[in-house]
Amino acid sequence: MSNSSHKETEENATKAAPRRRRLGWLLALVAVVVVLAIALGVGLGVGLKHKHNSSDSKATANGTTNGTSTADLAVISRADLLGDQSRYLLSNRNFEITNATTQVREYNWTISEVLSTPGAMQKPMLVINGQSPGPIVEANLGDQIVVHVYNNMTNQTSMHWHGMHLKGQNWMDGTYSITQCGIPPGGMMTYNWTVQNTGTTWYHAHMGVQYTNGAYGALILHDANETAMLSHPYSDDVTLLLNDMYNTQAEALLWRMQAIGTGIDGQPGDEPAPDGAMINGVSQARCAYLPASNLVIPERKRSLVDRSDTTGTYYPETNYCGNETTEYYNLTLVGNSTYRLRLINSGTLANTIFSIDNHNLTIIEVDGTSVEPVTTGSVNLAVAQRASVLVTLDQEPGAYWIRNVLGDDQIIYTPTDLNLTTLGVLRYSGINESVLPADVPADDNMTETDPFYRFVPADAMDAPAPTVQQTVQFNSQYVADNARWMFFNSSSWQPLSSGEASIFLVDDYASNVTALESNTIGSQLNIVNTNASGVMDLVINNLDDGNHPFHLHGYTFWVMAQGDGHFYGDTSSLNVTNPMRRDTTTISERGYLIIRFLTDNPGVWAFHCHIGWHMENGLLMTITNLPEQVAAFDVPSAIKDLCTVDSKKRR
């Protein structure tokens, strides 16, 4: 019932290889179980998954999407891609943290496809106003955010504001096929929402695996009353986006990963391994991973590098490894001062373990919640998790390595030239910008924070008693056609038909509460709450042998319990004294998680694993609160109209 012990973390650190070996017999076992399940008709979800329909994207013979061949794309230099790097320091943004007034913060964004070089090789990217990471969106509690998103890509898109409560504004959540239809190519949508909760977070495209190609950025929301700020003086505030990175276009990797019968590496279910990592968009990744070129995909017949392939995107063989000079992310700060570093795992698969050589870090905020300080040598964040840490420049003036080390527990195979460590340089002011740290020692500063560490909120709040408990389970399994998908109970999520979004289906169903109470939308798992003053416990059992960082949209939930094994008991006697509140938390392999939240936020809210590959394999379910209120939402007609365009012009 208590949180996972530190022992588990140590096991995790060394388990990449064993997991691989275990997979062999586990899969054999699963295959037997699935065959039995088919025979017995057991409701394991077998066969319910429809084949993902990727044929509606037009690809030309050389693998580019219709309308844009990569040869036509604008090429952006690394310097232009990164933009003004001084923007990561709050003091350079002329932003006033205040609770005296509120204001409208308006942004015009164009999302486009370009070629650029964040590491050693050029790659196709999605950029916002020509940059990746995109602009920093910043506001005070109570401000109105207005972002006009122009889609200059060949595919549809949507933009999500991670961790925002959006009470009464569910249609601004930006989840494709759930709270809106896609913004079509050449189209526009205005996101217009009120800042109701604050802290360090991020925004990202929420359609397919688009954000992996670069459509993401920091979202920094201030509260003049924030405990983390008021109880810890610091001289400036620095934002650091940390993520894994892929030199291949994410859609190509996804297509390979979902190849029927073989997956990306001959082992269905294995996730594409990253080629390196980034610190604020700067990478030292040298090569692009592609599976062995002779891998035959039974149902798709052709390999990714076969130019006669008409369904996938290929990556030119001549460019598997690049030879552009790589750079380090530079950060110059004033000696003897203390800074707040806002760390964001904006990645797709791997945890990031952040550290600065010779400097301790004190964690003061996690996922927007001020916490009792914890001092550590490094901070381990799963995908989509955030933490603010204090660092004091109390060492000999000089240059020190900043490290974003990828956790290897999610990385199943080792791509060419993968270095788990991506470096930046912290320089004390006065040190010449050409000075590098003396050497590149091993990652020796790893007094790692347990990823399941139970933080204590600094603003204590006890959890209320639950009024309703639901238990779900998830796993990864083969279906009848030998594809492998991920399931919540017996359903594996995929976007609804073109022109449909769950929020509008609830509308249609409002007169048919029975349909809703079957806990499905279409054929997909959707838990319905109709009590406006309810308190829900969601118990999630992980039947899979991997760790999964889960995120609930629209909420900062109470983490009531997590641990090994599966929970099938009653949750009403769990400890309610000031549990941690956050929006993304990891469910360990074959473990469980129990979260609690009020059912007072009307809307259709996604609950999903934030590993991009897993979400695309179906590891997503929805929670619909107060369907009558959802049906009565006054959604702007311009947003509803996206569904009309969508059904006519999909991708």
Ligand SMILES: *[C@@H]1O[C@H](CO)[C@@H](O)[C@H](O)[C@H]1NC(C)=O
């Ligand atoms: C590209 O789109 C145009 C216009 O929709 C269509 O006529 C053409 O056949 C498409 N080409 C391919 C290769 O799909």
Ligand SMILES: *[C@@H]1O[C@H](CO)[C@@H](O)[C@H](O)[C@H]1NC(C)=O
């Ligand atoms: C892609 O294929 C088309 C048609 O086969 C050809 O005209 C075009 O030159 C090719 N483009 C590249 C970049 O190879």
Ligand SMILES: *[C@@H]1O[C@H](CO)[C@@H](O)[C@H](O)[C@H]1NC(C)=O
């Ligand atoms: C956004 O674009 C519109 C139309 O071009 C313009 O009127 C407005 O001033 C722009 N807003 C910002 C914040 O740039």
Ligand SMILES: *[C@@H]1O[C@H](CO)[C@@H](O)[C@H](O)[C@H]1NC(C)=O
């Ligand atoms: C557009 O979407 C299709 C289907 O997912 C994908 O194959 C293609 O690579 C995407 N193109 C871009 C530029 O994202």
Ligand SMILES: *[C@@H]1O[C@H](CO)[C@@H](O)[C@H](O)[C@H]1NC(C)=O
């Ligand atoms: C993207 O922008 C270019 C230049 O403004 C324009 O010609 C093109 O039509 C736009 N494409 C889309 C899909 O909006």
Ligand SMILES: *[C@@H]1O[C@H](CO)[C@@H](O)[C@H](O)[C@H]1NC(C)=O
């Ligand atoms: C944003 O929403 C507010 C409140 O509903 C409204 O007053 C304002 O006009 C909207 N702004 C835009 C640009 O749509």
Ligand SMILES: *[C@@H]1O[C@H](CO)[C@@H](O)[C@H](O)[C@H]1NC(C)=O
């Ligand atoms: C505004 O924030 C300050 C702390 O920065 C606090 O002392 C003050 O009471 C707050 N005012 C309101 C109206 O919340």
Ligand SMILES: *[C@@H]1O[C@H](CO)[C@@H](O)[C@H](O)[C@H]1NC(C)=O
């Ligand atoms: C801010 O803190 C002050 C002093 O503790 C309190 O009076 C005020 O209500 C708080 N404001 C908000 C918005 O929480």
Ligand SMILES: *[C@@H]1O[C@H](CO)[C@@H](O)[C@H](O)[C@H]1NC(C)=O
């Ligand atoms: C990289 O180096 C190789 C070998 O020196 C050379 O053949 C190739 O053209 C270079 N590629 C680029 C993109 O500069």
Ligand SMILES: *[C@@H]1O[C@H](CO)[C@@H](O)[C@H](O)[C@H]1NC(C)=O
């Ligand atoms: C920090 O302050 C101490 C004591 O004043 C001084 O000796 C030291 O040089 C300072 N360090 C830096 C980096 O400024």
Ligand SMILES: *[C@@H]1O[C@H](CO)[C@@H](O)[C@H](O)[C@H]1NC(C)=O
């Ligand atoms: C970091 O903290 C540990 C434990 O408090 C302490 O032993 C160590 O000296 C500190 N390291 C630095 C560089 O301050």
Ligand SMILES: *[C@@H]1O[C@H](CO)[C@@H](O)[C@H](O)[C@H]1NC(C)=O
């Ligand atoms: C970091 O500083 C070095 C030395 O000035 C410079 O060459 C490099 O381009 C900088 N890195 C980035 C990402 O700007």
Ligand SMILES: [Cu+2]
């Ligand atoms: Cu996952």
